[in-house]
Amino acid sequence: MHELSIAQNIMKIVASSAHKSGATSVKTIRIRAGALRGIVPEQLLFLFDFVKKETIAEGATLEVEIVPVKAGCKDCQRVFLVQNFEMICPECQSKDLSVISGMELDVKEIEIV
Amino acid sequence: MKITVLDNILQANDAIAAEIAAKLAAHRVFAINLMSSPGAGKTTLLERTLERLEPKGVRVGVIEGDIETSRDAERLEGFNVPVVQINTGTACHLDANMINGALANLDCSAIDLLFIENVGNLVCPAEFKVGEDHKVMMLSVAEGDEKPLKYPLMFRESSAMIVNKIDLLQHTNFDMEEATANACKINPKLTLFPLSCTTGEGLEAWVEWVLKGLEAKRAH
Numbered sequence: 001m002h003e004l005s006i007a008q009n010i011m012k013i014v015a016s017s018a019h020k021s022g023a024t025s026v027k028t029i030r031i032r033a034g035a036l037r038g039i040v041p042e043q044l045l046f047l048f049d050f051v052k053k054e055t056i057a058e059g060a061t062l063e064v065e066i067v068p069v070k071a072g073c074k075d076c077q078r079v080f081l082v083q084n085f086e087m088i089c090p091e092c093q094s095k096d097l098s099v100i101s102g103m104e105l106d107v108k109e110i111e112i113v
Numbered sequence: 114m115k116i117t118v119l120d121n122i123l124q125a126n127d128a129i130a131a132e133i134a135a136k137l138a139a140h141r142v143f144a145i146n147l148m149s150s151p152g153a154g155k156t157t158l159l160e161r162t163l164e165r166l167e168p169k170g171v172r173v174g175v176i177e178g179d180i181e182t183s184r185d186a187e188r189l190e191g192f193n194v195p196v197v198q199i200n201t202g203t204a205c206h207l208d209a210n211m212i213n214g215a216l217a218n219l220d221c222s223a224i225d226l227l228f229i230e231n232v233g234n235l236v237c238p239a240e241f242k243v244g245e246d247h248k249v250m251m252l253s254v255a256e257g258d259e260k261p262l263k264y265p266l267m268f269r270e271s272s273a274m275i276v277n278k279i280d281l282l283q284h285t286n287f288d289m290e291e292a293t294a295n296a297c298k299i300n301p302k303l304t305l306f307p308l309s310c311t312t313g314e315g316l317e318a319w320v321e322w323v324l325k326g327l328e329a330k331r332a333h
Contacts, residue, residue: 002237009122009123010122013118014118084262085265087298087300095301105122107119108118109116109118110116110118
């Protein structure tokens, strides 16, 4: 949800990074969104197309990597991919887990010219 | 040329939330961010909770969040607590910036406990840290026992889940065991409080939980 404010925040981060590096334009932007964040990539891409107009990233392609939810069981140490957001170890049925990935929401890298 | 960035996209909000958390910690204020769908009973819960906290001498402050009107703040006028009403206009959730603004109108040295009553919405409030100690969400029995599976982020982010309107159970097809199982699938650490703000059943356990959290915060 809130793909518009996320698109605007991405733009701020990208503009800052690009200007700091003395870029003339941004070619590619790669972001990571954990599956637990509920970001809809198509909506984000659609909105980013508006947000990037008349900026240093006007011609940039936005790539969204959805990071799957991975958890580690504190009881049997099994590491597994979480299905349907259900926090239970498939091996020993323990609910004592730590979330290893799935909550990320960052701009990973940009490609500039 | 590739530039590694690794910047958190919500860093602006999270930075303000961290400032708020630090300010509240400095004054040893225990803060609860209360969330639910519209009409689940957040304001009524606050009324019932304040009734039980006042005699114990707990100093409470409230930040009310609504798109429009100050009706919720007006409902709490009878209690001797400072209330700040935020009207978001269009925003469907409260964010750290809004809470920071509201805190400018609240004397943190004069309160022990802060309730932030979020905008009625089962989706967006879960995404935004506002400097709270706990997110607490509320589900009423008229809303369905499958909601934890349909709105995972809200249930994952919360420390406690209040199931309100249990006095209406006989009139709904809400299965408490099913709701509990669904909630625990998404968040095994959730503490559940089935209660009724109308009859008063179950309220003591909820107030106990709040007082324990407050004690722990003040012990730091």
